[in-house]
Amino acid sequence: MSVETANRNITELLPIGQTACRLLFQECYKSGIRNVFVTETYRSQARQNYLYAQGRTRPGPIVTWTLSSHHQSRLAWDIAVGPPNVLYDASILNKVGAIARKLNITWGGDWVGSVDRVHFQIESTWKIPSGYKLEGTVTIPTSSTSQIQFDTKEEIPMSQLWNPVSPAMQTAAEAFIEQAIKDGIIQAVHLQDLQNKQMTTDRLLGLYITIDQRRNATK
Structure with a gap:
């Protein structure tokens, strides 16, 4: 070489x-x-x-x-x-x-x-x-x-995946994550995982906390 x-x-x-x-x-x-x-x-x-x-x-x-x-x-x-x-x-x-x-x-x-x-x-x-x-x-x-x-062969247990009770809740979550991506707060991969039903409840909660903290820090 x-x-x-x-x-x-x-x-x-x-x-x-x-x-x-x-x-x-x-x-x-x-x-x-x-x-x-x-x-x-x-x-x-x-x-x-x-x-x-x-x-x-x-x-x-x-x-x-x-x-x-x-x-x-x-x-x-x-x-x-x-x-x-x-x-x-x-x-x-x-x-x-x-x-x-x-x-x-x-x-x-x-x-x-x-x-x-x-x-x-x-x-x-x-x-x-x-x-x-x-x-x-x-x-x-x-x-x-x-x-x-x-x-990885380790699949996420169904009990850990976020499963909204209504389509409206799923749409609202996607809109929230999408706006955070546009604002440069998080990566686009999070929206992809949410849409592909690979988002855990704990991870989604963590994203909400992170997004809220960063937005408050810029006020």
Whole structure:
């Protein structure tokens, strides 16, 4: 592979790196963030040297501050954001970073002096934190034209699904969620799940609370 081309292959990471990356994308999916994708995984020393030269001995903006990266150790990956958001949407990257902290994954957005919001890495001693696990098959997208796919055999019990007593209540809930999406408060995936009968009562209640709090905060 040319030093000018980024390697986006997840399997080029060490097994522990693959697990950490998949867990992060799983938790993003469960949080409603589904339009993020991997832009680079393993990076050879030659490519690291090539990137380091940019903005120094080669034209272009500086894109890295080091000649030694966790990418070379196969323990790091970079991401970006797909439509409808801009490629490096800080609000989405910040949300992913907050999820990474809970998983003990180092996020470049927390670095001082050389902030790198698209970068995530782990140490070779990393373990899945207590309370988390890979719950199914996580397909990680490597382009802006696809979204995270999460396939789990565990079906949501019917008792947990939101089942309105009347069509009018369903219509009102859809209108409420749709307006919150237009206001940029939540992701469109929530409306899709509501319409596809995949919305739990607890999740819908949580959305109502979140939307109400954010709207009150802007008054």
